[in-house]
Amino acid sequence: MNIQSVVRNVYPNLTPYICQLADLPIEELKEALQKETVYKLSFNENPLGPSPKALKAMGEALQSLNLYPSSKGEKLQEAIAQREGVQRDQVLLSNGADEMINLAAQTFLEPGDEVVIPAVTFVQYEAAAHLMGAVPVKVPMTGKLEIDLEGIIQAITTETKMICLCNPNNPTGAIISDKQMGAFLKRVPKDVVVIIDEAYYEYADSSEFSTAVKYIKNHENVLVVRTFSKIYSLAAARIGYGIGNETLVEAIHHVRPPFNVNAIAQAGALASLNDQEHVQVSKQLNEKGKQLLYETFEQLGFEYVKTNGNFVYVDTKIDSDHLFQELAKKGVIVRILKGYGLPASLRVSVGAEEEVKAFIQALNEIL
Structure with missing residues (x-):
């Protein structure tokens, strides 16, 4: 063959x-x-x-390995929604943040679409674009290795379908300030999906940083991506989530595999949230x-x-x-x-x- x-x-x-x-x-x-x-x-x-509470909850969940988990993970969805001040149907679980990025790509990208990405950032954005036959458009960093938001705006064309931002950025640890993010989102066309990856947001200690979750109310094209792999230390369990407008999240559910997050991971993540x-x-x-x-x-x-x-x-x-x-x-x-x-x-x-x-x-x- x-x-x-x-x-x-x-x-x-x-x-x-x-x-x-x-x-x-x-x-x-x-x-x-x-x-x-x-x-x-x-x-x-x-x-x-991991949190000892997470390990205990995951151990207990092992007793039910013969049973399928909740497909959407309603209990964890609800817990995340309450912490973030959003509705449960604005939260979507995934098999790590990587899968959430891939799910967004599978939902919105067609061959030939352009995905605008900072030149120095998490490699999964480029991989997800290639997966769907889309074209990654890399924007050079500023002289201080910060994300050039003006450069990203200038890179938007009629073929642009998605922008991916990591905040705080991996591998530099630099941030896009709340003021910068707010001004940037106002300039992005409404038909361009903006993925804001906040894998490290719990570690961010700059007074200028703020989560982008508050922007989903007025920006239906924004999806905030999170993970339990970093500060919650559940990297091997593979669990992440996205927060966005109800319509955007529902669109992603169309491509999300059922039972994409296992019961052990769901139990550990839920217990982790309760151990601040x-x-x-x-x-x-x-x-x-x-x-x-x-x-x-x-x-x-x-x-x-x-x-x-x-x-x-x-x-x-x-x-x-x-x-x-x-x-x-x-x-x-x-x-x-x-x-x-x-x-x-x-x-x-x-x-x-x-x-x-x-x-x-x-x-x-x-x-």
Whole structure:
């Protein structure tokens, strides 16, 4: 069989997710590096782990694995709606934030449509565009690696169907301020869907930041995407959600698979929402780690971005491939950003104090 003759036309633009060293689970990393202790600071995972309440609820849910879960996840929908001040039918659950982005693409994009994306941001937006045969239009960042909203407005054409914004932005940790977001949304045509990915919004501590959920009331084209993978530490459970206008959310339900979020994930997410003390401890841990990294980068003369996420972007002025390999030899794994045209830059997840100090020690030894 000639598989190339039957695959969709989008096939050449898509590549399977191939795990490089930085993408491996911790146990596989230990095996690959032949080390008993490895510090993985490449995936922006919460080192505190899930809430004990979430683990208890998930354990109890295991007793009913023979039963199908709620298709829409009504209890979790309602809990999210109450926290966000919206209606239940404005909330949609997904198998992680990645699936929500793909569902939006499947709902709104046709081959040839344009999707406007910042040049340095989460790669899933481009992948989702390619999945549907749409055309990613990348807008360069500002000189400070901030999202160029004016550039995005100028990039809108009659073919533009979607805009994707990550706020706080991954991998830089920079934000679009509330004032900027409000002014921007007023200028976006109503027939262009705006995806605002707030995967890291719980970590945002800038006084200028605000969630975009409040904008869905007057902007029917806005979909806010969230995840339980980051501060709630349920990355392996794969659960996210979207919040938008009722009509927009209902449109996405047309392509959403039934039972796309499993019962264990739903139980853990619901219990996590009810443990905000755990969230606060996670934020405190993150703040302490951030400050350690800031101090180190300042002492070394490295340029970095003060983050609103659980990771720090840094320009080391050193070839990142070399630095990555040397750190890996010492059992420390970070994320290089050469794929964005940033050959000397790293994204370092804020791990536990021990992990951050291990990175700092290894970095100093290499330098």
